[in-house]
Amino acid sequence: MTLAELLVRLGSFGLGLTWRVEFDEIVDPRCVEMERRSADAGMDTLTLLSLTTPCLQLIDAEARGFAGDELMVVLTEFDSSSWDVRAVDERVLSDLRHHYAGAEDI
Numbered sequence: 001m002t003l004a005e006l007l008v009r010l011g012s013f014g015l016g017l018t019w020r021v022e023f024d025e026i027v028d029p030r031c032v033e034m035e036r037r038s039a040d041a042g043m044d045t046l047t048l049l050s051l052t053t054p055c056l057q058l059i060d061a062e063a064r065g066f067a068g069d070e071l072m073v074v075l076t077e078f079d080s081s082s083w084d085v086r087a088v089d090e091r092v093l094s095d096l097r098h099h100y101a102g103a104e105d106i
Helices: 003-010 029-039 045-051 090-099
Strands: 018-025 059-067 070-078 082-087
Touching: 003 045, 003 059, 003 070, 003 090, 018 029, 018 045, 029 045, 082 090
Parallel strands: none
Antiparallel strands: 018 059, 059 070, 070 082
8 A cells, every 4th residue: 555545545534634744764756855845834635645656655654644733644654565544533544444454453
């Protein structure tokens, strides 16, 4: 699963968020652009989605979505395939559990 897939799966919950992304390992030039935009005021969901085409794999990355100053969701990728998702809205987590059969509560 990729960041792009997760962003799309968040649907309307994620659409109005402002994102800040950090990487432990830069594996693609687009990561540099994401970090640059994150250093400023962050980026909207559609901008982040445009930088995370389905073929982009990340290693040890964290994307934090904010509504104003309030942290709403944290997407953390480990080893380019496993994700930890934390969200303030339980419906988002339930939808992800339903859509991804291998999802586990941690």
